[in-house]
Amino acid sequence: MADKSLKEVADKMKQLDIAMLTTQTARGQLSSRPMSNNGDVEYTGNSYYFTFESARTVKDIDENPQVNLSFEGPKKLYISITGKAALIREKAEMKDHWVKDLDVWFENGLDTPGIVMIQVKAERIKYWQGEESGEVKI
Secondary structure, X not given: OOOEOHXXXXXXXXXXXXXXXXXXXXXXXXXXXXXXXXXXXXOOOEEEEEEEOOOHHHHHHHHOOEEEEEEEEXXXXXXXXXXXXXXXXXXXXXXXXXXXXXXXXXXXXXXXXXXXXXXXEEEXXXXXXXXXXXXXXX
């Protein structure tokens, strides 16, 4: 097992857009759904995703902020990030992570009623690529 720096894993993540975000429901079941980082790929240990206040994801995070992100990439790359999620509703904070592509889902941009940004702060990052595997120290 060869540990990598956060920068080394972040460089590999630049090519990855879709993560499976896993939350735990009130009944203790795990629930996963694909989320796009919409090109916000300068990974520093935090991930950002947009959704609606009414989404089940928001309810799950309110009840238990412990989440997992999983990524799959070329050359047999797999990354698993365990962390804590926070729900951000302040438009000023959302603005730094907004890209024009989000207009497809949120027709009024940051003024779309009920928009919420999910921030996942990594606590543990594990990766696998071919025969290599390791963990990033956070």
